[in-house]
Amino acid sequence: MKKLSLSHKIIGSPPSKKFKKIKHLKPMLSLSNAFDENDMIDFISKITNFLNIKDKDVELSSEPKIDGISATLIYEKGVLNRGLSRGDGIIGEDILENLKTIKEIPKVIKDNNVPSLLEIRGEIYIGKKDFKSMKGSFANPRNAAGGSLRQKDSKATAKIPLKYFAYGFGTIQPMTFDTQIEFLEKIKKWGFSINPLCIGVKNLKEIEARHSYIDSLRASLDYDIDGLVYKVNSLKLQERLGNTSNSPRWAIAYKFSSEKAITKIKSIVIQVGRTGAITPVAKVEPVTVGGVVVSNATLHNEDEINRKDIRVGDTIQIQRAGDVIPQVISVDKSKRNQNSKKYIFPEKCLCGSITQKEINKSTKKEDAVRRCLKGYECDFIAREKLKHIVSKEAFNIDGLGKKVIDQLWDLKLIRKPSDIFSLNYEKIENLEGWGELSINNLKKAVNNSKVIDLDRFIFSIGIRHIGQENAKILAGFFKNIIKFTDLFENRDRKKTLENLIDLDGIGQIQIDSINTFFSNKKNIEITKNLIGKLKIVDFKVQSKKGKFSNKTIMFTGGFEKMSRSEAKSLVESQGGKVLGTISKKLDILVTGNSKPTKKKIENAKLLKIKIIKETEWYKILDL
DSSP: OOOEEOOOOOOSOOOOSSSOEEEOSSOOOOOOEEOSHHHHHHHHHHHHHHHTOSOOOOOEEEEEEEOSEEEEEEEETTEEEEEEEOTTSSEEEBOHHHHTTSTTSOSBOOOTTSOSEEEEEEEEEEOHHHHHHOOSOOSSHHHHHHHHHTOSOHHHHHTSOEEEEEEEEEEEESOOOSBHHHHHHHHHHTTOOOOTTOEEEOSHHHHHHHHHHHHHHGGGSSSOEEEEEEEESBHHHHHHHOBOSSSBTTEEEEEOOOOEEEEEEEEEEEEEOTTOBEEEEEEEEEEEETTEEEEEEEOOOHHHHHHHTOOTTOEEEEEEETTTEEEEEEEOGGGOOTTOOOOOOOSBOTTSOBOEEEEOTTTOSEEEEEEOOOGGGSHHHHHHHHHHHTSTTTTOOTTOOHHHHHHHHHTTSOSSGGGGGGOOHHHHHTEETOOHHHHHHHHHHHHHHTEEEHHHHHHHTTOTTOOHHHHHHHHHHHOSHHHHGGGGSHHHHHHHHHHHTTBTTOOHHHHHHHHHHHTSHHHHHHHHHHHTTOEEEOOOOOOOOSTTTTOEEEEESBOSSSOHHHHHHHHHHTTOEEBSSOOTTOOEEEEOSBOOOHHHHHHHHHTTOEEEEHHHHHHHTTO
């Protein structure tokens, strides 16, 4: 019997099976991206708003973003004793012996003032000239560096001309630095390789000038870079800004202009996303953009097609936005066929149901995106929801990538989330590319994912407008899966949703979305079946002891020394919880000097809630 073909290439860098897995001392988060001056204006604005500072000229460090492989080096009393790859950011691979083969990495730091625990983070790369002289099948220097670090035999790794630049730190005890620039200068004296193009900048004008200058040098450098990383220079301000669930608030990768190419549209098709969003995609004549052959380009939405008057047969200019997603920039109408017709956006989903443009409740305007509202009843949405469920941020099932889900769907081996946990492995064994080892690895990954934290579960089921941060807030409210299932029954759901409004970070949009999701019987059925296959771990609030332990706080009005976002972060770091509305559950109402809401103050007085002014708030914080 001829074996069916099934590609199961893993996208990303999950920890390898060959190396011991070790948890990072601190997560290695991803950076958010900026693509133009407006994005950088927005980045600086968010920083100054969070810190509530009027001076918009925040000092930043500017460092080339090396296109290599991230790794972390851990020194205890100056001796290198651990080395990890980035892995999934939480858990990395123990690649110490391979990292030791890089001669420029200090094995011992000879300085009496070295912190007792020092974690140095860097980017491992292979120079362009060295890569040209290498014989092999690697597509680019980055792949070559990654493959070299994952070799089991460190003697083989030693033959590869690996280099590195140190760019940051994880844990340092005790902390002896005040700024990012000071940190780089100090570790350079300790023998670490620092990129010579790192400098400090103070305003947007200097940011743009630096960005243009380094972009002009890009081709002459012996290593690949795809942008500049800008970090708030002050480490104290970095600490105040903190992180989101995915990235630090104090850093951003400002990408260089994308490479562009000219091609022709062969056809326009639509794709259906997990939230029902209908996205038009141009099928184009294959063209190489930035070293990658592109045959598809996103057209974003119906309004974008109409605005640019994009038609089948048009000659277009495309670019890989952020060197990742191909998109159409412009149409050369001078080359348009006289018989070409305006593209009419389909009003029906691929499943046949009528699509809608929803009205945004905040702006009262019609959304640009058309959506199919059938949920799991639409096969195209259902398939995309499966891809979301197995993703890194949700169940994180190693071996079930997007292409694998597509193939298993087509073979009717998976149709709903619970099917993942009752896979017919005997049928998969007959598929090309699957052997005993890969089947066992998949079984292990699926079995391991049956135990999942409540917040990850809530995020995984794909309720629109419920991201990772919202899921954590909801998990903190429900505490366990039993309480969460109150959403299944209409009467219990109504009462529960009324209480959700108290949560800071959960607004009416999220509440309406939860109600819509669980008003659909198919969604409830699928969620119930999935719960039956799992062990969902109760949400445990990290017991942080501090000035606000077991206290609930609410803020009203503007503050002089900090933003509401920072105030909330401080409360949570000191063991407290921030509420969004006045209720009997509230312990303290903090009133800012600038325009506090009178109604909130009056309601707090009626409920005999403690009210403190901004000046008293600062005294509690010792500010």
